[in-house]
Amino acid sequence: MASPTIPAGRTPLQLTAKDFKSDQEVRWCPGCGDYAILAAVQGFMPELGIARENIVFVSGIGCSSRFPYYMNTYGMHSIHGRAPAIATGLSSSRPDLSVWVVTGDGDALSIGGNHLIHALRRNVNLKILLFNNRIYGLTKGQYSPTSELGKITKSTPAGSADSPFNPLSLALGAEATFVARTIDSDRKHLQSVLRAAAEHKGSAFVEIYQNCNIFNDGAFELIKDPETRDDHLIRLEQGQPITFGSQGQFSVVHPAGGFGLQVRETAGLGDERPVVHDATVAEPAYAFALSRLSGSDLNTTPIGVFRAVERPSYDELLAKQLTDATAGSTGTPEQMLTDLLHSGDTWAIL
Amino acid sequence: MAEQSEVTSEIDTATKRVERLDRVVIRFAGDSGDGMQLTGDRFTSETAQLGNDISTLPNFPAEIRAPAGTLPGVSSFQVHFADYDILTPGDAPNVLVAMNPAALKANLSDLPAGADIIVNTDEFTKRNLAKVGYAVSPLDDGSLDGYAVHPVGLTSMTVGALAELNVPKKDAERAKNMFALGLLSWMYSRPYSSTLRFLERKFAKRPDLVAANIAAFRAGWNFGETTEDFSVRYEVKPARMVPGTYRNITGNAALALGLVAASVRSKLPLFLGAYPITPASDILHELSKHKRFGITTMQAEDEIAAVGAALGASYGGALGVTTTSGPGVALKGETISLAIALELPLVIVDVQRAGPSTGMPTKTEQADLNMALYGRHGEAPLAVIAPKSPSDCFHAALEAARIALTYRTPVILLSDNYVANGSEPWLLPDVAELPDLSVEFATEPNGEDGKFLPYLRDPETLARPWAVPGTAGLEHRIGGLEKADRTGDISYDPANHDFMVRTRAARIEAIEVPDVAVEDPDDNARVLVLGWGSTYGPIGAACRALRHRGLPIAQAHLRHLSPLPANLGTVLKSYDKVVIPEMNLGQLAHVIRARYLVDAVPFNQVSGLPFTAATLEHMLEDVVKNG
Known part of the structure; x- marks a missing residue:
């Protein structure tokens, strides 16, 4: 069957960040972390070498979900929680496109949780950017599925009784092939993670810690403040031992006989050695153990690429089925349709 | 009664008398696991090969396997075939095949007096009878005296016929539906080669089951041919249908x-x-x-x-x-x-x-x-x-x-x-x-200064351009927020929202749909029956029956419910009375009354079953005669 008629690309690929800015006025609150992420994405997009018309941003509902309006690409601002489902239909029927999903902690993990996990399990070729500010911003300050237990908000004056999700643990449990975390304020790191996500074939899940300066200001201050940052932020580098601290005084180790990973003082390691980071380990237990190092308190928070493994993507598998099915067929679609209608037990009335 | 049958001629043959019928309704009924849907489907296919007009009605429980032998577990398949064009699966079966007491009990009330009932006597055990509340077998207590009952040991005869085939007893018993199909195929002179081919395909991986099911089918056929119980064979000639392949x-x-x-x-x-x-x-x-x-x-x-x-x-x-x-x-x-x-x-x-x-x-x-x-x-x-x-x-x-x-x-x-x-x-x-449905995607900017306006509409259809991702120069953003006319930019402007709401309504009203046709052969009806969707068959059959009896009635049937056909108001207002039968509590009637200020009369049935033609005929007769 013919695919949609798309005129040959005309956009020259010498693009700059400016080419990715739409003519719409950006309307996030002054000081919102979303501005930094938007600038980082617009600044990084030209590197992809993909024409603007072949890029689509799909979002749900929430502050972050206004994102597509500000990108001079194709874009759809859809409905609450459903962006991964809509993007799945687009990506699997148009594998030629680079499809990005922009979502938030409420959008992706609360109302849209089902679609997120199923997109990840199918390994749909989507780049999913989850802006996690641990609060509902657009509805003015209720707790979210990533808010810490006991969070006091308008809807929980006595503190929330809900334990939060760890988004990366959730994504890994959903069989995600690419899982990473980064921070809105660290543009260089953010762009390096986006680059890795863009290069990944299949679903790439990126959690971006994002500050909501109106309803949850300073949520990530511990890992942003230069005074405290280095003692709490664990930068994962492929092939490098996992150590951190202002003096390199902490190491991540796999204790003999234990199940997960632990943070130890480097000085007291004895025979133990810091774990050497390898995001390509097939066994998801390693990345899962890494994801468990971080909790609501952010005390030991890894950022970087946790997991990047190869698995056939959903669109590839669907395309193969179509190719296999088409392989034996001859004749025009009209002839094939005539044959199909006349299949089975037929009889003629003269 | 609508679509009533009559014996049109009788032919004697060497072996059995053959009667010619113009139409027959058969209902196969049994336990969910008895294969009644398959049996009915095969009988239908054989009948189609013969060129009869056909209409079928499967009726099965939601439970995949309700407790065996119980009333909720009964599954049935009704097939109506005739030598003329028919519109419904038929109201009352002429023949009921009851594979167990539950199937008999669940379906008996639908049978007209004199109907043939073929029962599988092997299943009429004390235990099975008790399951459905029969203290005494209805085969013995005279309660079926008004029917032509044919007691047949379907299970035991099937097992007996397969004795030499060395198939497991359970598989042999399960082939009893093919015995029943063979018997019915004989009774109604159906061509069965397609069923044999079907069995070969279905059980391709189990040659023993192919042999068993074919043997059971043949045993059923031969039983009909030889037993004294079935003295008559029936024929229903092909219907006169529009030439072509079906x-x-x-x-x-x-x-x-x-x-x-x-x-x-x-x-x-x-x-x-x-x-x-x-x-x-x-x-x-x-x-x-x-x-x-x-x-x-x-x-x-x-x-x-x-x-x-x-x-x-x-x-x-x-x-x-x-x-x-x-x-x-x-x-x-x-x-x-x-x-x-x-x-x-x-x-x-x-x-x-x-x-x-x-x-x-x-x-x-x-x-x-x-x-x-x-x-x-x-x-x-x-x-x-x-x-x-x-x-x-x-x-x-x-x-x-x-x-x-x-x-x-x-x-x-x-x-x-x-x-x-x-x-x-x-x-x-x-x-x-078939209609040409080809569409044109947008390929060029449609606004001033090379801008693309995603909500600039086609003046005739009011449709906006379909600009698919991948089209250079037409990059744009759409979403659920209200958008400005033409540009599609987010807009909270009151006048724009009012305009867009009205435009979205207008573009649906602007959809071109064909006028609704009215069937009133003698052009003298004063009552119009209006329907939509699947009620077409029973309404049509009821109207035919009324006209046949000299009671004029007009029928109009809606394919398009939004927008409604442009001529509908005129049609409705040209009759004294409009009746709207629906399988709901009057949803279309409500629309019609509100929109056209017509005092339409709803007629409703919400039983989970389609209208019978007889029900509608009775109701419409009353309206035609008494207004």
Whole structure:
């Protein structure tokens, strides 16, 4: 069957960040972390070498979900929680496109949780950017599925009784092939993670810690403040031992006989050695153990690429089925349709 | 009585007397595990080969295997065949095949006096009789004296016939449905070679079962030929039908093929997002077999994802379709509203079943009309159409696609369990004569200074351009927020919102639909019966019967429920009385009364079963005679 008629690309690929800015006025609150992420994405997009018309941003509902309006690409601002489902239909029927999903902690993990996990399990070729500010911003300050237990908000004056999700643990449990975390304020790191996500074939899940300066200001201050940052932020580098601290005084180790990973003082390691980071380990237990190092308190928070493994993507598998099915067929679609209608037990009335 | 049968002639042959009938209604009934649907389906196929007109009605419980031998576990398949064109599966069976006491008890009240009842006596055990509350076997207590009862040891005779084949006893017993089919095929002189071929295909991996089932079929046939109990064989001559090639088709299968045809005729890849739900799943099954047409079928994680993925595919330039039943449409509502705001093509198939909530998933109803017309937040109009018969589902699917693609709107296609699982002969269309559904994507900027205006409309259709991702120079953003006319930019301007709401309504009203036709052969009727969807058959049969008796009545049937045909008001006002039978509590009647100020009379049945022609004939006779 013919695919949609798309005129040959005309956009020259010498693009700059400016080419990715739409003519719409950006309307996030002054000081919102979303501005930094938007600038980082617009600044990084030209590197992809993909024409603007072949890029689509799909979002749900929430502050972050206004994102597509500000990108001079194709874009759809859809409905609450459903962006991964809509993007799945687009990506699997148009594998030629680079499809990005922009979502938030409420959008992706609360109302849209089902679609997120199923997109990840199918390994749909989507780049999913989850802006996690641990609060509902657009509805003015209720707790979210990533808010810490006991969070006091308008809807929980006595503190929330809900334990939060760890988004990366959730994504890994959903069989995600690419899982990473980064921070809105660290543009260089953010762009390096986006680059890795863009290069990944299949679903790439990126959690971006994002500050909501109106309803949850300073949520990530511990890992942003230069005074405290280095003692709490664990930068994962492929092939490098996992150590951190202002003096390199902490190491991540796999204790003999234990199940997960632990943070130890480097000085007291004895025979133990810091774990050497390898995001390509097939066994998801390693990345899962890494994801468990971080909790609501952010005390030991890894950022970087946790997991990047190869698995056939959903669109590839669907395309193969179509190719296999088409392989034996001859004749025009009209002839094939005539044959199909006349299949089975037929009889003629003269 | 509507569609009444009569014996038209008698022929003596060497062995048995052969009577010629003009029509017969047979109901096969048994336990859910007895293979009654398959048996009925094969009998239908044999009958189709003979050129009779046919209409079928399967009726089965929602439970896959209800407790054996109980009333809730009874599954039946009714087939009506005739030497003239018929419109319904028939009201009352002339023949009941009852595989156990439960099947007899559940169906007896539908039989007219004198009907043939073939019972499997092997299942009339004390225990089975007790399960359904028979203290004494009805075969012995005289309660069946008004019927022609044929007691047959179906199970034991089948097992006996297979004694030398060395098949496990359980498999031998299970072949009893083929014995019954063989017997009925003999009784009604059906050609059976297609059934033998079917059995060879079905059990290709178990040659022993092929042999067993064929042996059981032949044993049943030979039993009819030799036993004294069946002294008469029947013939029903081919119907006079429009020349051409036919096949027997269910509504769900026809609908699936209509969607394939829509893909071919629009030259767009078809994307189906669906979540399994009774009675719509068969459309997903059917379409998933036709990937060679470039069709993608996705079994989504839920109903919302199914419609979301379909809409995403439409956005990318595919023909996006989602298939479901009422509860699924309820879940899809928000996404359908988004599709209305985005003004993208989308086909939503609702194979209606009895509700609310889970209701009766395997029973029919027309009670989703209100939801289709109004079941969304905000002012959210869309197009709604309904097929009138199983084979009409093919053309309805094409029409839904035509409207969706031409007018860039979601279309709800309201099928129901009655047409979805019922079947009838289908005159296969010439593919070249199917409507051309080709569309043009936007390729060039349409505004001043080379700008692209995604909400600049075609002045005739009011459709906006379909600019698919991948088209250079037309990059744009769309979404659920209210957008400004022409530019599509986010807009909270009061006047703009008012304009856009009215425009979205106007563009649905602007959809061109054919005038509704009125059937009034003698042009002297004062009463009009108006229907929609699957009630076409029983209404039509009732009208024919009335006219046959000299009582004039006019029939009009709606395919398009939104927008309604332009001539409908004039039609309604030219009759003294308008009657609207529906399998709901008067949803179309409400629309008609509100919109046309016509004092239409609703006639409603919400039993999970289709109207019988007799019920409608009786009701309409009263209206025609007494006003």
